[in-house]
Amino acid sequence: MDVTLKVKRYDPETDESAHFEEYQVDLPEYGAVLDGLLSIRDEQDGSLSMRCSCRSAICGSCAMKINGKSRLACKTMVSQLKELEGDVISVEPMGNQPVIKDLVVNMDMFWDKVNAVQPYLQPEGPVPDKEYLVSNDSMMELAVAMNCIMCGACVSDCTVLEVDKGFLGPAALAKAFRFAGDPRDGHKQGRLQLYTEPNGVWDCTRCFMCVSACPKDVAPMERIMDVRAMAMDAGLTNTRGARHVDAFASSVKHSGRLNELGLAMKTFGLFRAGIELAPMGIRRLLKRRLPPLMHKKIATAKNIGRLFDKLGV
């Protein structure tokens, strides 16, 4: 099977900027995009760098953008792509993370965010001699999130991370669910508090990108909704994160668009908004992107208001 791979190349030691290079490869019937890249690296151009190991969608090394979508190169079959998306396949590094070389990105931020959700069991109380006795169902519910192989595909495609690097993001929050939902953990309340801070579960706009990107059916957005529901059940409605969403909803309801300044004030309280957001305000000012001080209604605002009422929001 002949295929053309258009690969984005960048070597910080020699290149000013990234550029595409085209390679023709001949692959067996069940060849994956990774097999194509390996054959380029082995036979045509050994300077091509990417991460890969298991070839079976379990080590999480090989996420990259293939035809513009974040996917695992080892799980993306060339024959299917050719059939559905055409003969030329483009391959680029993941988004939302700085490129080190070619298809390799720096994932420090990814790991830092995972680390920020306290991703380890914290049991309380007496330690059993043997195992904790828990139901199979309660464990298998967590298996969905344990499926995560930390590949970064979801983070690469997340639309909120694109504009707000502070957001914890889909992978870390799916991990958060895994611990908040574990009956053996002793810090559920504290965890939920942490996860509902700004940058946490309430910042997700439910754009669905992470669900379609995830190669392991973790469906991070749904896990985020699970954590929101847990937080609501636990009575955590007056957190800064939840207020952020309330403000978000009321801003959209009343004017049909987001009043970013008002949003900040409602979330943080009028006085703290000025202090806590100062650096961001300054950054935006430098980029001339400060939200308009007078918030204008858009034309269909009324309809949007009705929509919200109808939904009972």
Next chain:
Amino acid sequence: MRQHQVIIIGGGLAGMRAAQKAQEMGADVAMISKIYPTRSHSAAAQGGVQAAVSEGDSWEAHAYDTVKGSDYLGDQDAIEILCSEAPGDIYALERMGVIFNRNDDGTIDARAFGGTSVNRTCFVADQTGQVLLHVMWEQLLKSGLTTYSEWFVTKLLVEDNKIAGCIALEIPTGKVEVFRAKSIILATGGIGQVYNPTTNGLVVTADGQALAYQAGATLMDMEAVQHHPTTMKANGVLITEGARGEGAFLLNSNGERFMDKYAPNMKELASRDVVSRAETMEIREGRGIDGCVLLDLRHLGRDLIMTKLAQIYELARDYANTNILEAPVPIQPGHHYIMGGIKTDVDGRTWDATGQGRWQGVEGLFAAGECANVSVHGGNRLGGNSLLDTIVFGKRSGAGATEYANANDWAPISEEAELADQEGSIQGIFGRPADGLRSSTLRFEMGNAMNDGIAVFRTEEGMTAALNSVRDIKERYPNVSVHNKGRVFNTDLLSVLELGYMLDVAEVIAVSAINRKESRGAHAREDYPDRNDEEYLKHTIVHRGGDGDPVLDYLPVTMTKWEPQVRSY
């Protein structure tokens, strides 16, 4: 120069477990791994981990199954430790957060696996290794272990036969540094890429075995290379033994369940060497399909498959274009595991700490996991015993290395000379013409030669041909060149270094295999079809001679309670 009391090379299960133990004991520890720890090949383990936690089971029964599975080549003192510490370690992992499948009463569930007399394999669906690996990693995030991720170890530094440290290359920058340590634990995993095809990942390249061998340690039973009965033809990817554990059948082209013939009692669940040989016989005798036989899961039903074997469903769909709910999937034996490895005692020491000098080792150098050979698997490993090996002996080597570091001084290191030497050899590779020989060309040649000569069935002739190929490739190796002469994430350079490791190890495998003139476990010779306890109930040991050639010797097998018997399933 960086300095840590205990340095662990490898961030898989064995390495992380060792790090955890050493940290717990108060050592200044650091872990070096050429890939981010969660990417380690331990993640690929699907089926489960063995431990006698079920009612009616006992560690003694586990030990007996393991001794028998090893075809009596396993050291029984080590096997007793493995099996008796297993339940405690599995419970410890559960308390750290592993979500194991459960029984109705909330205790850990266990499934059937090949070569075991009762259901003993604890599991998390078919993603056991991944969950174990991630939980160990979580624990190390919690304790704040110093980790050098994406650092590639190029050399062990030895002074007066004592470990002094190692040299490593930071992959994202290409910078080379010297690490000083009082003790070092090698936990670098298997040798997969020595074979083509293999179920192992692309980074599984025998680094630790070669580093130890080059530093003066001993490799033991390297002929004991295991082929797994169910791997996919397209790319060698594994279908877990858990599939047969849950009741899948093996069929030949006539639709017959042929294992009835070869292992009337255990059938599909006989030990791996037995099943791989049976499949090969069927294929040879013309009852295969395109070099494969069939694994049939249809009768297990959608519910069971989708809850306990979901990953297999996906792998078969992606790599064999088969919906296992509706059709059997073609499979064949493929390279999977090496029972042999760096010779250690039960605390991970590579040297003979009794002072009897029975084998050559390096003081202060430890090893654990697949790169080590304690020896608990002997001639053939049982499924689920390897994860257990990483957990139990990872822990023990972590303790051993910490005790050693506490009792010993730093060995001297000449940092500048070492760095200059390393830089010189990198520049040497860069200096070769860019249009020269590719490392991949030689890697495939080696992999094919090993797979042709030293696989499921072996003969003097076939193995000698493999050895000759490997030696021929070794001669051409110094001409291998790279396209990439930069420093940043230069995987082209790493491939050259990895090939060097693999060639040394391939040679030792071939030499060891040719010299075992009997059939035992995975080492099945057509020219010597029987086990010969009189002459070969002993370990093959190899160290590197002064001229660089392997030097062969033997060690007795340790027996405690189990006398060798005829092995039937």
